[in-house]
Amino acid sequence: MTTGKNVLDAKISAELIDRCALIFDTLIKESEVLGFKWKVRDDKTLVEVNGENLGIKLVERLNKRKRPTKTP
DSSP states (O other): OOSTTTOOOOEGGGHHHHHHHHHHHHHHHHHHTTOOEEEEEETTEEEEEEEEEEEOEEEEOOOOOOOOOOOO
């Protein structure tokens, strides 16, 4: 999980840091071509679209499933 000032807002496991960085990198670069502006304020990632600030957060979904037990 990433928290703190001046970091992109994401709730992910350590295994997905590289994938999360790639997703944010792509989103930022492509949207800036369209004139959108990104900023980090008060621990939130915001993108300004047509004068309106939208919050962006990447969250990893976890599917917890009970594993069947093996019987001898």
